Every structure is written in structure tokens, then in C-alpha cells.
Amino acid sequence: MRSRGWLKIQDGCDEHCTFCATTLARGANRSRPIPELVAEARALSEHHAELVLTGVHIGTYGRDRGSGLGTWDSEVPTRAPNPEPRGPSLGRLLEALIAAVPRVRFRLSSIEATEVDDAIARLLIGAPRQLAAHLHAPLQSGSNRVLKRMGRHWYTADAYRARVEWLAARLPVFGLGADVIAGFPGETAADHRATLALIEALPFTYLHVFPYSARPGTAAMRLGEEVPARAVRDRASELRLLGDAKKEAYREKRKGQTGDGVVSGHAAGRLELLTEDYLSVYLPTAAWDGRARCEVTVD
Ligand code: SF4
Known part of the structure; x- marks a missing residue:
């Protein structure tokens, strides 16, 4: 059973x-186009309790269809660092999907923190049954110097931090994951420490750590200043240890609280349910009443 x-x-x-x-x-x-996606979501909702919005770079949804930067939205109580775009945008798409199929829980697969605009923030805060309180927001590095070398010009460590802190202050339950690259060419020990410090400061609930490895044809291969393999490994394991500690701490904090569970699989007589904040909770299959979505207690 997959829901x-x-x-x-x-x-x-x-x-x-x-x-x-x-x-x-x-x-x-x-x-x-939005109408095509709404029709597909309606059809999928016949058999799924959760729909995950996927793509290569979903935060830029609609920019190829004439959206541009707009104004701040006065309905958002404290000004977020992101204006809403005009025209089609991920926020507008989410609003249309939620209006068409309100019984489904939508989830964003992976989105740049600084691309969470006011419309998306409003839904995350105000419609937790319809949009899961979970972001997987690639960080890659906590050093502005390294972000620049990575070509990630649209945010700085401070901008990432500001957006995440703004959301975390308003979401009582918040699953937050990130991709981080260890040992990118030119990364110094000080850059690595800046990444550790940023991760330490933010409420991550899990991390995906990738030791840097060159991909054929990419510009990073021509940057030079390769980090020695041993240092790449050591930095990756330090980041993983920190990620694991934050994951455990979040789970501990959620223990005994309820979650909005959606069945995500079953194996060995156990049913796996995924909560809004991306925690797996297991139930004996024998105890299952057949519903694809139900309240669970985090253990
Ligand atoms: S890593 Fe950068 S270039 Fe690659 S898909 Fe993401 S935003 Fe685009």
C-alpha cells in the first residue's frame, strides 16, 4: 500500500x-500549466492522500511563463525577506491545487529557502493539513565565499538563515532538511567551521551530506584548489555527526506528540507512516484500520 x-x-x-x-x-x-496540474492532482487524489510536488528547481516554477518580482504582501504579519512574484508562481500553483483538492496533503520536494515567498509561507503557516510543514532547503555551504565559488549567487548564509528563522518562529512543528557539500574546491577550515556554526544555529531535523566529488563537464572541475581527500572525508563525517545529533534531538522533542500520518509503505508486518514534518512512525499492520491518513503518536 502506497498513499x-x-x-x-x-x-x-x-x-x-x-x-x-x-x-x-x-x-x-x-x-x-496550472490547469493541467490541477487536473492531474484531481485524478491522483482518487488514490493518494499525499502528493509531492517535484521538479529540478521548483522554486522557479512559473518564471518561464511571465512571472516577475512583485510587492510585499501586507497580510503576512512580519515582513518576510521575499516578495511575491506576479503571474504564475509556485505559491499561486499551490493555492490552486489546495482549492481544487483540499483533502490532499501537498508536500514540496526540495526548495531553495530564499524562494519560499509570502504565498508559500502563508500556506505553510495557515494550512498545515493541506501543505506539509516540511522544507528540504539545499544549503550546500555556510560560507559566502564558497557559495560564490559554487555559483549560488541568489542567497548568502545570512539570507538563508533569515528565511529559515522567520518560518521556524511561526511553525510549531517544522521538518527542515538540507543538502550540504563537504570539501568543495577552495573550501578552507574556516569555511567549514562557518558551515558547522550555521547548521548548529538552525533547527535542522536531518541533513544530507555529500563529500565533494567532481562531475565530468562541470565548471567546478576547473576551479582548482582541490581539498585533500582526507580532509573531505573528515569534514563530511563531522557534518554527518552534527546532522545525526540534530535529527535525534528533534525526534526526542516530538516524542509523545501527535502527527498527521500518511501511509508510505509496509514491510515485515509493519506499516510506515510519514508525518507532516517528515518523521517515520511505524505501526503493526494488524492494528491498521485501512485509512491512508490518520493521526499518529510520535515515538
Ligand atoms: S544545483 Fe543549481 S544548477 Fe543544479 S538544479 Fe539546483 S539550482 Fe539548478
């Missing part, structure tokens, strides 16, 4: 991160 489905909203990416081979393989941002 989670996937809705691909766009393909491609207009950015050129120096470590990434995706744009070489997948081309520019191409967003699917």
Missing part, C-alpha cells in the same frame, strides 16, 4: 551551479 504520489510541476533549471551536471542534462526551466 503518496508525485506530481511533476516543472523540468530544467536556469542556474549554473558549478558542481551541478543537471542543467547540462535537463536544459532550461519549463513549467507545466
Whole structure:
């Protein structure tokens, strides 16, 4: 039994991160029209309690269809650092999907922290049954110098931190994950410490740590200043240890509290349910009443 489905909203990416081979393989941002996605979500909702919005760079959804930067929204109580775009945007798409299929819980697969605009923030805060309080927001590095070398020009460590802190202050339950690259070419011990310090300061509930490895054809291969393999390994394991500690601490904090569980699989007589904040909770299959979505207690 699987109650989670996937809705691909766009393909491609207009950015050129120096470590990434995706744009070489997948081309520019191409967003699917909102009416087509609403129709597909309606059909998927017949068999799925949760739909995950996927794509290569979903935060830029709609930018190829005429959206541009707009104004601040006065309904958001404290000013967020992100204005809402005009025209189609991920926030507008989410609003349309939630209005069409309110019984489904939507989840964002992976989104840049600084691309969570006011419309998305409003839904995360105000519609927790319809949009899961979970962001997987690639960080990659906590050093502005390294972010620049990575070609990630659209945010700084401070901008990332500000957006996450703004959201965390308003979300009582908040699953927060990130991708982090250890040992990117030119990364110094001080850069690595800056990444550790930022991760320590933010409410991450899990991390995906990648020791840097060169991908053929990428610009990072020409940057030089390769970090010795031993240092890459050591930095990756230090980041993983920190990620594991934060994951355990969050689980401990949630223990005994309720979660909005959606069945995500079953094995060996146990049913796995995924909460809104991306925690797995297991129940004996024999105790299951057949519902794809139900309240669970985090253990
Ligand atoms: S890492 Fe993400 S944002 Fe950067 S080029 Fe690749 S797909 Fe685009």
C-alpha cells in the first residue's frame, strides 16, 4: 500500500551551479500549466492522500511563463525577506491545487529557502493539513565565499538563515532538511567551521551530506584548489555527526506528540507512516484500520 504520489510541476533549471551536471542534462526551466496540474492532482487524489510536488528547481516554477518580482504582501504579519512574484508562481500553483483538492496533503520536494515567498509561507503557516510543514532547503555551504565559488549567487548564509528563522518562529512543528557539500574546491577550515556554526544555529531535523566529488563537464572541475581527500572525508563525517545529533534531538522533542500520518509503505508486518514534518512512525499492520491518513503518536 502506497498513499503518496508525485506530481511533476516543472523540468530544467536556469542556474549554473558549478558542481551541478543537471542543467547540462535537463536544459532550461519549463513549467507545466496550472490547469493541467490541477487536473492531474484531481485524478491522483482518487488514490493518494499525499502528493509531492517535484521538479529540478521548483522554486522557479512559473518564471518561464511571465512571472516577475512583485510587492510585499501586507497580510503576512512580519515582513518576510521575499516578495511575491506576479503571474504564475509556485505559491499561486499551490493555492490552486489546495482549492481544487483540499483533502490532499501537498508536500514540496526540495526548495531553495530564499524562494519560499509570502504565498508559500502563508500556506505553510495557515494550512498545515493541506501543505506539509516540511522544507528540504539545499544549503550546500555556510560560507559566502564558497557559495560564490559554487555559483549560488541568489542567497548568502545570512539570507538563508533569515528565511529559515522567520518560518521556524511561526511553525510549531517544522521538518527542515538540507543538502550540504563537504570539501568543495577552495573550501578552507574556516569555511567549514562557518558551515558547522550555521547548521548548529538552525533547527535542522536531518541533513544530507555529500563529500565533494567532481562531475565530468562541470565548471567546478576547473576551479582548482582541490581539498585533500582526507580532509573531505573528515569534514563530511563531522557534518554527518552534527546532522545525526540534530535529527535525534528533534525526534526526542516530538516524542509523545501527535502527527498527521500518511501511509508510505509496509514491510515485515509493519506499516510506515510519514508525518507532516517528515518523521517515520511505524505501526503493526494488524492494528491498521485501512485509512491512508490518520493521526499518529510520535515515538
Ligand atoms: S544545483 Fe539546483 S539550482 Fe543549481 S544548477 Fe543544479 S538544479 Fe539548478
